[in-house]
Amino acid sequence: MGVITLAMLGSLAVLAIAGAVLWGQAADRPDPSAVLRGPTASHLLGTDHLGRDLLARLLSATWLSLLLAVAATLLGAVAGITLGALTAVVGGRARRLLGALINLLLAFPALLVAMFFAALFGAGAGGAVFALAVASAPGFARITQTLAAGVAGTDFMAAARVLGLRRHRLLLRHVLPHIAEPLMLNTTIAAGSALVALSGLSFLGLGVQSPSYDWGLLLSQGLDRIYTEPLPAVAPGVAIVYASVAFQLLGEVLAGAAARRARTRQLEEPAVHPARADRPASVDHVLEVEDLRIALPSADRVVRPVRGVTLALRRGEMVGLVGESGSGKSLTALAIADLLPDGACATWGTHRFLGADAKSSTRKERRRQLATGMAMIFQNPASAFNPSLRIGTQMTEAVRAHHGTPRAQAVEQALAQLQRVALPGGHGLLRSRPFQLSGGQRQRVAIAAASMMRPDLIIADEPTTALDVTVQRQIMDLLRRIRHDDATAILFISHDVALVADACDRVLVMYGGTIVENLPAHELAAGARHPYTRMLVASVPDMAADRDRPLRTIEGGPPDPCGAVPGCPFYDRCPHRLDRCAVESPVLSLLAPEHEVACWQPMPPALLCGQRETEEVEK
Incomplete structure (x- = not known):
């Protein structure tokens, strides 16, 4: 696709640059003796009502057609992006007003808006460009508003506001650089749509006017005799489709390149260390991992944060995993749970969970085994829950999906688990949403949700880091109770060495x-x-x-x-x-x-x- 796109764009660039130079005179030279001729050897597309060669006019119109489309796209993008990005740096009232304005502008079809403003500005190339820019700006504004909303709530934006940075500096340095890539891709794709829309305005008589001409005007002129000579009307239409498809493909290629950029580097794993023969084997092991290695490719190098981890957990055993930040603890846990980010490469000498070897299991079998036999408690319970779903829905969906438990029975199990973690509220708590609970309540709900499937292994990735000492003690008591009641193995990851030494069997x-x-x-x-x-x-x-x-x-x-x-x-x-x-x-x-x-x-x-x-x- 990349080669085809480059070839199409290259041909358009050559025609745009050389068209007016090579065929400009022939395109404007009238020939009264060859008026309205059909396709011949000397005029491959025929002639118009003044005897001018239509192929020469089609080729020389490439420059103006593409220029107007790019100009309209850039003007609309600048206006829309500015309007949408302002919602991230203005106050609450201004943000609501700008959001309402964007919604109001989006309520009108873009083509009708373009036709209205083209008539308002006056027929001509300039009026059509500005009309289309006004019509396309709300779309860019909505996309930018959505992207900027994810940046507006970040800590670095709050810190920049505390430092007293002006709004234009916030906009240029802290908002736009973080959303530039998707906006550039969307702008590229929008250029193809702008070309079609501008050609449509010229076809309706609201765009380019004689003696200038673009593909839309040529299409309109050729339509008068489409039943006798269809080629003069079909050729401009083919040119419009060809150029718009080239712009669309360029956007697709750039988007694909951006998605693959983190995976372009070929991973070459180092030699695997031989497995240790002196390690005792046990049939009671829930998890056995030997020589786990993880590689994360980046644009210019490969990061290897995990370089040969070997561990084993027995049923009912709580094992602590400690170390400095960056030592690879969380990535090890994610690899065990098959939750590594896209592009990450994990290899191991041995990886057995509940006696099943990961290499001999299909992906579907492994997914089901992990879903029913393993649970994970994340450090931040606020981001571990879906804010748009109720607590009851999120607690019961796993048992309903994997065990086929009826809804009423799943709700009763959820209530029992909430009572087990000492959370009052019953059905009222199940109807709550995550943001309505405190941090300690969310963490206990996370433990209750992890216990719904009665897993054989729970991975607790720093579950007490953000909690006060009282709630921390309650969380640890809950984990101990689950461990003893269900014979569940627990891999407890923490920076608190004293807490790990007090709560775990091994470290x-x-x-x-x-x-x-x-x-x-x-x-x-x-x-x-x-x-x-x-x-x-x-x-x-x-x-x-x-x-x-x-x-x-x-x-x-x-x-x-x-x-x-x-x-x-x-x-x-x-x-x-x-x-x-x-x-x-x-x-x-x-x-x-x-x-x-x-x-x-x-x-x-x-x-x-x-x-x-x-x-x-x-x-």
């Missing part, structure tokens, strides 16, 4: 896109063997900390997810690094029962107590 410590330590939760504070885990725990303040001294931090930053540096990812920040760590990446190895660590020189347990550990970590 997975993640750094640089891989698991660096797997240990029992009760050993996290006094039994960590990896230097990163030790320093992560030491950075958590406690009641015995010296308040006169600054809080401990881990110097440096995490590794670049775009790089491919060999060796241990924690090498640059580790106070106990060896020469081997710079060239050889450690493998997660078993040190003790239920305790694995990826380190060539694990820290000895003797240093875990007393002042010596503190002194060594600070060094």
Whole structure:
């Protein structure tokens, strides 16, 4: 399609530039001896009532036809985009007035508006261009208003307003750059429609007037003898269709290129590490993942935020996943739940859920297994629910879709789950919409909705981060209750190391896109063997900390997810690094029962107590 579009646009450009030069004189030269001739060898399309060659006039009219269409489109786009974008930077009353004006303008058919203003401005090329610009502006305004509404409510717009930026600066720097791409695509497509509309105005006598001419006027003149010589009328129509299709295809090609831009880079996955033979196998595992890797292509490079994650969860077990921001925790959870964004590439050595291998299952089977056996609780409950649907609809749709549960029975199950999470309100709460509930209520509703299917695995991605300590305690109690009552495995992702140590059975410590330590939760504070885990725990303040001294931090930053540096990812920040760590990446190895660590020189347990550990970590 791209090649065809370029060929069509190239031919139009050549004709527009060379048409008037090569055929302009022949197009304007009358020949009284050849009036109203049909197609001949010397006049392939025939002649008009003055004996002028119609093919020459058709070719030389390319420049004016395209110029008027592009001019009308640009004028309408500028006016409409300005009107629509203003709704994002003006006050509430002005925004409502502008919205009402746009709705009023859209109530009238664009072609009738164009005909009205063409008659008002006067017949001619200029009047037709301005008339069509006025008619097309409301469409551009509505699209821009919709796109700008998504930008107007962002935090960076609020911050810009707090800084006191003027409206024109808000418009040019903060609104239009974020919506420019779809507007450009829409403008390109609109040029084809503008060409057809302008030709229609000229055909009706409201557009280009003699002695000038465009394709619409030629079509009108050829229509007088269409029954005897159809070619003089058909040829301008073919030219109009050809040019309008070229503009439409250009918009489609640009839209497709924009959609594929994030996937243009070919992903070449690095060599997969061999599976560890010392990992114990268990038939009671709900989830088993080995060597999970994720690649996110961008315009100029490939980001690899997850580089070999291995984990397993048993039934009824709560496992914590901790690590710094950017270590790959949330992307690991999304890959497990098959919710990675478009363009992301996930590979693994082993991926079994409820005993079924992901490679041997069809996509339909895997989707159904994930829908019925796995649930996810997101960090922000405000965005996890559809604001236009009631709570009851969103809680019951899964059991009705996958289990065929009747509506009344599904409502009773939803009420039981709400009572289980200590949310009063009954049917009134089910009739509520998400924005009518507080953050803690929405999070508890999210847990209740996740429990509707009685899943075997719940992935809780920082479900307590935005909550106060009281509601946080309630959420943790709910997760513990679900875990014990339903024997549900829970993967609990959090930055709160102390909370994870208190609530979970095991802790997975993640750094640089891989698991660096797997240990029992009760050993996290006094039994960590990896230097990163030790320093992560030491950075958590406690009641015995010296308040006169600054809080401990881990110097440096995490590794670049775009790089491919060999060796241990924690090498640059580790106070106990060896020469081997710079060239050889450690493998997660078993040190003790239920305790694995990826380190060539694990820290000895003797240093875990007393002042010596503190002194060594600070060094």
